[in-house]
Amino acid sequence: MSTDVLSSDSHEERKIGATREVFRQVTRDVAWVAESPKPPKAWYAALAVSVSALLLGVYCVTVLFQRGIGVWGNSNTVGWAWDITNFVFWIGIGHAGTLISAVLFLTRQSWRTSINRAAEAMTIFAVSAAGIFPIIHTGRPWFAWWMIPHPNDMGMWPQFRSPLMWDVFAISTYAITSILFWFMGMVPDLATFRDRSTSKIKQAIYGILALGWRGSARQWHRYERAYLILAALSTPLVFSVHSVVSFDFATSQLPGWHTTIFPPYFVAGAIFSGFAMVLTLMVPARYLFNLKHIIKDSHIEAMCKIIIATGLMVGLAYGIEFFIAGYSGNLYEQFTFINRMFGPYWWAYFAMVSCNVLIPQFFWFKKCRTNPYIIIILCIFVNIGMWFERFVIIGTSLVRSFLPSSWAMYSPTFYDIGTFIGSFGLFLTMFLLFFRYLPVIAIAEVKGVQPEAHAGKAH
Amino acid sequence: MDKHNPHDETAHSEPAEQPNGELYGVLAEFDTPGELIEAARKVRDAGYTEFDCYSPFPVHGIDEAMGIKRTILPLLVFGGGFTGLLLGLLLQWWTNAYDWPWLISGKPIWSLPANIPIGFETTILLSVFTTFFGMWILNRLPQVWHPFFRLDRFARVTDDAFLLGIEARDGKFKAESTSELLKNAGAIAVESCYLDPRPESRTVPKWIYAVIITTGVMALIPFAIIAKARASTSSEPHYHIFGDMDFQPKVKSDATFELFGDSRGNRGVIAGTLARGSLNADDTFYRGLSRAGDGNPSWLAELPASLEVDMKLLERGRERYDIYCAPCHGYDGRGEGAIPRRVKTLGGVWLARNLVDPQGAVAKMPNGQLFNTISNGFNTMMGYAAQIPHRDRWAIVLYVRALQRAQNAGPQDVPADCRNEVR
Amino acid sequence: MSNAEKTLHPEEKFKAGKLAGSFTKTGAGLAVAFGLISVLLGMSQGDHWKRFFFAYVTAWSFVLSLAIGALFFVMLHHLVRARWSTVLRRLAEIMASTFPVLAVAGLGILIPLLAGYGDLYYWAHHDAHNHTINHHLISKLGWWLNPSYFAIRYVIYFAIYIALARTFIKKSREQDESGDPELSNRMRVLSAPLMIVFSFNTVFISFDVLMSLAPKWYSTIFGVNFFGGANIAFFAALILISLVVQRSGRLTRAITTEHYHDLGKWLFAWTFFWAYTAFSQFMLIWYANLPEETIFYKYRMFSEWQWVTIAVAVGHFAFPFVFLLSRWTKRILPSLSFFAVWQLVFHWVDLYWNVMPNYHWEKTQVDGQTVFSGPMMGDPIMHSVGFSPVDVTMWLALAGVFLFAVGRSMTGNLIAIKDPHLPSSLSFENY
Known part of the structure; x- marks a missing residue:
């Protein structure tokens, strides 16, 4: 790669342009994905699958709107089931993107530059997929605008003391912030695309999106401050979002829902599942689009390590919950946790524990952190486990609540499953389009962390 | 490139x-x-x-x-x-x-x-x-x-x-x-x-x-439509996008329904049928009847054999009695509950039977009849079958018997070793 | 980060030398003087030493949290291969090596407990587990909360803490001699699994020492909240200790404004984290309003304690939060040290707020058995804060013990001189 150019003339008199070759190489490596006339065949295949899944989802949601929530497996007892499980699952997936773009930026982890753009995009798409569920789970999505406070003839206002309203504000703030942060990060790279485009249409589109960016030092100065501030704002925001999601459950009195550790525990779980999803997507993508020298093995390894760490945090929270259920002497708490383990949904509980606590332990071995197939398989297991975690919390607490007379079982219908698959279709379709048409790697940031970025400095 | x-x-x-x-x-x-x-x-x-x-x-x-x-x-x-x-x-x-x-x-x-x-x-x-x-x-x-x-x-x-x-x-x-x-x-x-x-x-x-x-003009169109809708009235019916939700294929309770000759949506119980779990075949337990001897029904004198009589049942009887019976019959069973007393202060009359009078009808009633009275009522007293499950009714019967005994206790009821303490 | 890496300045003084002695002397002086005053004050309370021991738990958990924060800092440093903090790591290691002394200091609670003193942790009272009369008090906790089992756990907690601190300090000092970069690597590998042990240890020690003061009450986030507070206190203490070390003419060139700036950022970050966990705990309990949980806050919000509650919310969070937002508050050393002192004081207030309201329970004799009543059992009587001078003198005495322990372990170098990351830490710059 480009480093060869440097090392060859490091001892001789410096050749003009050697440093710049490195930067040019970065530009080329990223831009070819969008510039090549035809993407790889695998991309078309993946797009076909994703769009079919999306269409299935559209069909299921259409039927749902026409016929009502009855087409799902929900019942009086299990009022929240796959809908909210999927919602929490997708919101969680999104958190890794913000963690990479904000928290790792604040802690000066320069390896983040190779994946932050794609991870931020993933955040936005995951939040979009998540946002569908709270809206459709009401059964009357055409009244969703009632949640926006506005003066109206009914003289009604949203009920701001409800955690569900907090959700509306948290998720929309999160979506807006993620989009703005993502777009702002992309502007210099869109300018690169603008300057490289040859067709008029591309020049116009990328030109408008690049806002006339010139890369001037005075602009970079404010841009960098703004980037830092957005990172500093996104960090508490990302904590607040999943905390608010956890409040939906924890403010209630239902055993299994009401526990004070939920906010940090949900956040850790969200990051955990999000990183698993980033890896599931990026490991194949770096082969498919030949980005292995930008998204390096060490970056993949670092993400695997974050998966172990957050997986253990989740495990610690499971342990504390169990211990406190016993310690409290509260019969309902104790029953709920015993029921999770040995009740009718014991298999969901064991799927959750084995996928979330045991399976990530394989990442202690370097072999597992470097073999792409093992990584993908383990990450898929983590995602399955995190989905089950939400189902265990939501489903099994409801099927066996205080009143034995309202105990019931839950099983999903075709429309439950179809809607879930559809949300995957939406997510993947958007992700594939992003990969084809937008700068998938933060070009300017990757250039900034190359050793050559300091070339020629006196001190 | x-x-x-x-x-x-x-x-x-x-x-x-x-x-x-x-x-x-x-x-x-x-x-x-x-x-x-x-x-x-x-x-x-x-x-x-x-x-x-x-x-x-x-x-x-x-x-x-x-x-x-x-x-x-x-x-x-x-x-x-x-x-x-x-x-x-x-x-x-x-x-x-x-x-x-x-x-x-x-x-x-x-x-x-x-x-x-x-x-x-x-x-x-x-x-x-x-x-x-x-x-x-x-x-x-x-x-x-x-x-x-x-x-x-x-x-x-x-x-x-x-x-x-x-x-x-x-x-x-x-x-x-x-x-x-x-x-x-x-x-x-x-x-x-x-x-x-x-x-x-x-x-x-x-x-x-x-x-x-x-673009600017197009963006104003929705607002113009809203403004027009707010300023004018319309006799057109509400537009239903998803009819299924608004007009569901079902008959609501007490509504008319032309399919049946009597135009009633509610249908009665079909003759010769029972709801699940409501057969209650055991006459002794469910109705207080005894078929001993000639096989003709008579009021059960004792308590049903299937009933386990113990302190717990008695406690249960007291609790249920205090809830359902005491308002009229009084906690002591003398027929002077809160309601009769209140009615009296208002100048009216509210009769509630004295359950513990040794000469009264209740003392002489067989247990089965007492059970039946609780279930189906007597004179102005209404039946409590809907509120009190069978076992609880028996518990009340038991408790009433205990009340009768307690309210008419004599020296012989005091344990022998304590008799000289009572005067 | 600049590419020009520095080495330790040749004229830099980095040996502990006499500084250790002044720490030990100051610490021992404080501990003895205020210890004696506390004993006298405790005796004069006439409450069978109850106030004395409540003050002791507050003060002891305060110094314990400093050491816990220090150990976490060292382990995290290795785990994430941090570079900027290399110049400060030895000071943190010194603070983390106070665990043996703290374990001994903790015997002040443990020995009376084992000797049957039941006025501090009332679950230790032999009548507390009598379900017929105190069933509303503790249910089914006998298996966890009893003095001998508590003592066993105490030994385990400190065995783990001391072993963890030892492991890292020994290797770090070894590297001072050999300069072997492989040692850094080994510490990094070790830090990952040991972090798991550390987390469990910290969560459970907080349950045992602090949460069990009100055994009927429980909160799953309690340990995380304690951990957040411990980190605030540790970073505040590290800022102050670094300043003292520099004031003595040591490490004057190694520790720069850039490092203080980062310490300030961490102080800020943990302040936010602590507030986040504290608010989560409060909001969820307040919202669900379950009697056995909400009594904890009801007592602290509607009695005289409400003023302490407000003081903790404003003093430990809102005020430092707003000011530490600014870059300059963290870079100007007088203002940074002001907030370090401030946060240390409010960390103590926070612990005081957690511990002291439990003081007001009473026991009465009914049929020869002890019946407990008090704030945590739903007693509606509103008590006053009942501040006592022994609360503060005890705190100062144990702070003295901590300083003494710091002085004891302050031997040799005050900086990891041969750490491979030292050059990049020395030249560290914020952007």
Whole structure:
């Protein structure tokens, strides 16, 4: 790669342009994905699958709107089931993107530059997929605008003391912030695309999106401050979002829902599942689009390590919950946790524990952190486990609540499953389009962390 | 792919086809970020102010070399965030505590803890808006056009070029000496940039106005429709997008239904059928009847054999009795419960039987009849079959018997070893 | 980060030398003087030493949290291969090596407990587990909360803490001699699994020492909240200790404003984290309003304690939060040290707020058995804060013990001189 150019003339008199070759190489490596006339065949295949899944989802949601929530497996007892499980699952997936773009930026982890753009995009798409569920789970999505406070003839206002309203504000703030942060990060790279485009249409589109960016030092100065501030704002925001999601459950009195550790525990779980999803997507993508020298093995390894760490945090929270259920002497708490383990949904509980606590332990071995197939398989297991975690919390607490007379079982219908698959279709379709048409790697940031970025400095 | 090669280009190259107007400034290219910093320092030391450096990524150390002051953006963001907090809290106070006070789960009308999450989100939201829009405004972007865009070299600033541009409006600017300064500072190429003299290059094309106006008008249409709907009335029925939800194929309770001859939606119990679990075949337990001897039913004298008689049942009987019977019959069973006494004070009459009178009817009733009275009522007393399950009725029977015994206790009921304590 | 890496300045003084002695002397002086005053004050309370021991738990958990924060800092440093903090790591290691002394200091609680003193942790009272009369008090906790089992856990907690601290300090000092970069690597590998042990240990020690003061009440986030507070206190203490070390003429060139700036950022970050966990705990309990949980806050919000509650919310969070937002508050050393002292004081107030309201329970004799009543059992009587001078003198005495322990372990170098990351830490710059 480009480093060869440097090392060859490091001892001789410096050749003009050697440093710049490195930067040019970065530009080329990223831009070819969008510039090549035809993407790889695998991309078309993946797009076909994703769009079919999306269409299935559209069909299921259409039927749902026409016929009502009855087409799902929900019942009086299990009022929240796959809908909210999927919602929490997708919101969680999104958190890794913000963690990479904000928290790792604040802690000066320069390896983040190779994946932050794609991870931020993933955040936005995951939040979009998540946002569908709270809206459709009401059964009357055409009244969703009632949640926006506005003066109206009914003289009604949203009920701001409800955690569900907090959700509306948290998720929309999160979506807006993620989009703005993502777009702002992309502007210099869109300018690169603008300057490289040859067709008029591309020049116009990328030109408008690049806002006339010139890369001037005075602009970079404010841009960098703004980037830092957005990172500093996104960090508490990302904590607040999943905390608010956890409040939906924890403010209630239902055993299994009401526990004070939920906010940090949900956040850790969200990051955990999000990183698993980033890896599931990026490991194949770096082969498919030949980005292995930008998204390096060490970056993949670092993400695997974050998966172990957050997986253990989740495990610690499971342990504390169990211990406190016993310690409290509260019969309902104790029953709920015993029921999770040995009740009718014991298999969901064991799927959750084995996928979330045991399976990530394989990442202690370097072999597992470097073999792409093992990584993908383990990450898929983590995602399955995190989905089950939400189902265990939501489903099994409801099927066996205080009143034995309202105990019931839950099983999903075709429309439950179809809607879930559809949300995957939406997510993947958007992700594939992003990969084809937008700068998938933060070009300017990757250039900034190359050793050559300091070339020629006196001190 | 690699269409730009820095070695091909000579200094002072000018675009061949485009006519040149006034001189805008000069643009110098440097090979490395470090050289750019050094050059920037020299240019600043030479007294220039209207200059800027251009690079594909933020070069660290250049702010100090160029003498860029720290931006005021953080201060603006703090202001924005604080406004967001106040607005978020104000919104919640005004809507839920002032304009439409709304009591939720016994919490105070204005309960701060529940308003903090949204207050936090609005703080972040306004901070983010201030950061994002503030940054672009301070950077004077979006900017559609800039004179430097005329140079091919400038297109490479987003790829690999490190450029320094000095504008002609700078007081120190002189075409020759400025170029010389830049070359001495290590520039590998210096180029002059001229403004486009053609008048049309300075005006916005007409089609852009057309697009803006059309979009603006189109954007007003929904508002116009809403305004019209609010101002006028209509006799048209409500438009149902999803009919299934509004008109469900079912008959609601007590509604008419023409399918049946009597036009009633409610259908009675079909003769000869029973609901599940309501057969209650055991006459002794469920009806207090005995078929001993000749097989004809008579009131059961004792308690049903299937009933386990113990202290627990008696306790249960007391509890149920105190709930259902005591209001009329009194806690002691003498027929002077709260209701008869109250009715008496109001000047009326409310008869409740004395259950414990040893000469009264109740004392002589067989257990089965007593059970039946509780179940189906007697005279003005209503039946309690709907409220009290069978086993509990038996428990009450048991308790009434205990009351009769207790209320008519004699010395023989006192344990032998305690008798001399009673006087 | 600049590419020009520095080495330790040749004239830099980095040996502990006499500084250790002044720490031990100051610490021992404080401990003895205020210890004696506390004993006298405790005796004069006439409450069978109850106030004395409540003050002791507050003060002891305060110094314990400093050491816990220090150990976490060292482990995290290795785990994430941090570079900027290398110049400060030895000071943190010195603070983390106070665990043996703290374990001994903790015997002040443990020994009376084992000797049958039941006025501090009332679950230790032999009548507390009598379900017929005190069933509303503790249910089914006998298996966890009893003095001998508590003692066993105490030994385990400190065995783990001491072993963890030892492991890292020994290797770090070894590297001072050999300069072997492989040692850094080994510490990094070790830090990952040991972090798991550390987390469990910290969560459970907080349950045992603090949460069980009100055994009927429980909160799953309690340990995380304690951990957040411990980190605030540790960073505040590290800022102050670094300043003292520099004031004595040591490490004057090694620790720069850039490092203080980062310490300030961490102080800020943990302040936020602590507030986040504290708010989560409060909001969820307040919202669900379950009697056995909400009594904890009801007592602290509607009695005289409400003023302490407000003081903790404003003093430990809102005020430092707003000021530490600014870059300059963290870079100007007088203002940074002001907030370090401030946060240390409010960390103590926070612990005081957690511990002291439990003081007001009472026991009465009914049929020869002890019946407990008090704030945590739903007693509606509103008590006053009942501040006592022994609360503060005890705190100062144990702070003295901590300083003494710091002085004891302050031997040799005050900086990891041969750490491979030292050059990049020395030249560290914020951007």
